[in-house]
Structure formats: structure tokens, C-alpha cells
Amino acid sequence: MSDHALSAAQPRPRLPAIPGVAIVLVALALVFAAISPNFLSTGNLSNILVQSVILLLLAMPMTLIIMTEGLDLSMGAVLTLASLVLALTVVSTQSLVLGLAGAVGVGLAFGFVNGWLVSSLRIPPFVATLGTLGVAQGLALIVSDGQSVVGIPRFLRQVYSGETAGIPNPILIGAAFYALFHVLLYHTKFGVYIRALGGNRDALTLAGVKWQRMLVAVYMLGGAMAGVAALLLTARINAGHPTAAIGMEFDAIAAVALGGTSFERGNGWIFGTLLGVLTVGVLRNGLNLMAVPSSAQVAATGALVIVALFLDGLRSRKP
């Protein structure tokens, strides 16, 4: 029994006994495979992976934020703004580097403000980021004047539609960032602090850790990833649009919740989030193949989240 005290000192990924999300994923895949013959084709499966990457880029930092008992409702609006900044910069300067720098810069700025509001002013995260959501949405309307930014050059579109060594670029980008987040969460001191921030903030204070800075860093990471996702989003829709990613933070939160990261206990699981992202991707793809309108897909995702949260609540009450 007392061995637990020892193993707790040695932080490592804690796997739930039954990864419920894996069962949901397999079940959904089986159902869709039975209903739609196209579902299991190589083309469609690769499609699901490619289309899930943007969501994965948002859901991974969202996992870390939720692990600190936080939330970032501004992510979709920040992604939209970053995508517009990227599109405007690339169209006017023809420089991918400048565009990406602008997008990531916007993300970092919003992440800093979010983190500062949450850590220094101690404003509850859901309302602080609801406020910055409004700010980012307003700025998106202002910089774009409510219009789409068109004339995206070919080299930017290539980022999403191109292939390197036979593998679609988005999958490579997604895999690289997944590896990065895995290392960050499980093999660095920063990762240890993030896991401690959710469960036991007082212990960190007593240990002399400046956790406020860690919290700001976590939100800035979220903003920066929104900037990276803006690159793929802009390349994918071949435009900058003032409402392009409104609400996308919800899909990210859905994936995190499905993946088994707890909103109340701060323990998270980056592989679970990957499974959650794939589950949302499979759900959307399967419903698409069945010609279900996207509005109904939104409702289905919302219902799935509520169920996932309910199950999470059940698990936490049964320690």
C-alpha cells in the first residue's frame, strides 16, 4: 500500500485502467465501416488523419491548460485572427516566414494576456478567456474589415496539400508536434510542474516554484500552437476568413474531454487526447459520408462531450 507514496514521487504517465475513448473510437469506426463502404478505404482513412491535424495542434496545448485546472475559450478566435494576419502578411510580402512569425506572434500575445489574467489577476480562466475571445473576434473583424483575404500563393497551399517522401505534410507536422508535446509533458521539468499545477498548487508554492510564470507559459504555448495551426488552416481553406475557426476551441475541448483528461483533478494524458482527436475526426468524417449536415455534427459533438464529462464525474466520485 505505502509503495504508492514512492511511485508518486516518480512522475510518469498514469494510464487509466480502461481507456474508454479507445473503445468509443473502435466502436464508431466499426459502425461507420458497416454503414458506409467507403469509410475503410485508404484514401478516406488518410483523409481523416490529415483533417484531424489542425484539431490535434489545438487539443494538445488545451490538454496542458486543462491539466492546470484552466480553460482557453479564446483559442478558436485567436486562431481566426492569426490566420487572417498570416494571410494578409503572406499576400502582401510573399514571405511564409514573416506570415508564420506574425501568426505565432499574435498567438503568443493573446496567450500572454490570458496567462497574465489567470495567474496574476487570478481571474477564473473561463471568464478571462471569454473576454479575450471577444477581443480576438473583434480584432479579426477589424483587420479583415469583415471580408475574406484571397489570393493565397501556391507555396502556402502546398503546406497543406503537398507531400514529403510520400506522406502528406499535415501528418508530418502533426507527428512532429505530438512528439514534442510528449517529451515536454513526460520528460521535462516543465511537464512535472504542469501536472503539479492542477493537483497541488500550494505544494509548488511551498517548494519555492514560481508557478505563475509556468501558468503564463502554458497559455502562451496554447497561443503559439494556435499560430501554427493558422498556417495549416489558411493553407487548407485557401483564404483568410473572419469567422474561419469560430468555435473550433470547442472541438479541442471535446477531444480533451473524450481523451479522459479531467477538468477537476488536473490529471491528463496526451495519448488520450490523440485518441480523442481521432474520435472527433472519425465522428465528423463518418457523419459526412452519411451526408449528415455539419450543424447536426456540431450537436452530436456537444452531446458526446456532455456524456464524456458525466463519465469523468462518475470516475472521480469513485476513487
Added chain:
Amino acid sequence: MSMSSQTAGATPRLHLSKDVVQVIYRLLAAGLLCVVLAVVTDSFLSTNNILNVLRQASLLFFLASGLTLVILSGGLDLSVGANIGLSACLAATVIKATGSPVLGTLAGLGSGTLVGVCNGLMVAKLRIPSFIATYGMLWVLHGLTYYYMGGETIHGFPPGFRQIGSGYFLGIPIPVYLMLGFLAAGTFFAQRTVWGQQIYAIGANPVAARLCGIPVDRRLILVYAFSGAMAGVASLVFLARLNSAEGDIGEALTLPAVAAVLIGGASLFGGVGTVFGTFVGALILTLVLNGMNLLAVNASWQPLVTGVIVVLAVWLDMIGRRRT
């Protein structure tokens, strides 16, 4: 620095008078805004504009008054805007199908309340944190409404029904009377009834409230049901005024509603705030947005300004709490 010599027993009496002081500050702020706008713009003081401000404030207040009770109980309801969309579209369908504004009104109020009850059940029985449960509900409602409408618009309602949104009585818009009615009812409920006081108690300390024998779960469901019902009221007035229903009808109203409650002095941590404060908060926010409009500021700035106001209001509340 030094220890306060206040005794715990004196707090409940101070509590109310502090609320009154807070509201007086906010009324002064609203008055100051009026003076500034009257000086800076020519059209602010026109009867038309004043009535316009009151009518817009009334729409915001319907939504914000229900939300006030939720925030008093220590929760948050992010689904109110999406609830307006669904309720308005359902009410519009029923009016079109039956030709009866009464049945349409019942449909709008009923669907709003039903959504609220679902929120309450999720929060009270399933123990899902309110902001995330109602956020999930937001997207469920959003999806359902868009699916149901399929991009269509329903417009053209009987004149009798449109009166509740665009009618006048003694030269004052009908929604303003409705606002004053709900203000009186809400204030009475929150301050003068046992249930209202129990909601304050739940927000201040849910564990203590439960130990005192307050049926916390039932009161929470009631609070969310109220919030949903008020979204239903707002949807009907909105519908009657616009004379058309679309899927996105209430989407932009969630953030302003939260802002109005927080400007009005309610604390996100529960147990502090008044319905009258929210009324003043709705008035202040409407004055700010109206002023921006009169000064020909692009409407794109409105979500930005509202977002900043939300954060500022919470921050000021936190400073105030730290000082006491």
C-alpha cells in the same frame, strides 16, 4: 496591515448596505456616461435615441436577469445566447403553423425553460462544472437550431404578436414595461423570498447551505430553469421586434449578457450581487455601445470592447474582494 477588529456577527447587516453603495456607484457611472454622451454627441438626448437605448437595454436585461440568479448561485450559464436562437425558431415555427401567437409564446417559453432544466440537471445531478456543461449545451443548441432551420429564415408575424417587441404604450416601448416588471419581480424574488435567500446562501457556501438543510439540487435546477425561461422571454421579444427568425439570432448576446451581470456587481464566485445591479449593468453596457454607435465607431469594435469590459469588471470585483 493591521488585524481587523470586525466581528463576524456584524457582517450580514453590512452586506446589504454595501450592495446598496455598490449600486449607487454604478448609477453614478451610468449618469456620468449620459452626461458625457450628451456633450459629445448631438443626437444622444433625442427622445428617439433614449427610447432606443431603453429598448436595447431591456433585451439585454431579460437575458442578464436570469443569468444573475445563476451567477448568484455560484454558476455560469453560457448557453443563454444559443437558447434564444432555438426558442425563437421554435416559437416562429409554431406561430406560422398555427397562426396563434399564444401557442408560439408557450413554445418559446417552454423550450427555453426545458433547456434550462437540462442545464440544471447536468449541474446539480451529474455534477458537471456549470461553465463547461452549459458550454457543451451551447453547441448542442447551436447545432440543433442550424440543423432545424437549414439556412432558412422565417418571417412575417401577426401584428398582435409584434406588439411585444415593437409596440408602444403611452409613448414608451412595450419591452421597457416588461423590463420594469421583471426587474420588480426578480428583485422581490431574490431579496424577499426564502428561495431567493437560499440561492444567495448556496452561492456563498454550497457545503454550508447543504448542511443547513437547503435542498441545493432543487434550487440549482430552479435557477437554471429561470435562466432558460428568461432566454425564452428574450427570444420572443427579439422575434417580435425583428419580425424574422434565423439560426444565429441570439449568438452575439451571450458575452454582453455576462458582461451586464458582472458590470452590475455580481461576483463570479457566487453569493454577491443584485438583480437591480444587473439592470444598471445592462444600462451601462447599452450606453457604451450606443455611444460608440453615435460616434460612428465601426460595429466590429463591439465584441472587443465588451470583452475588455468583462475582464475589467471581474478584475475590479477581485480587487474589491481582496481589500475587504
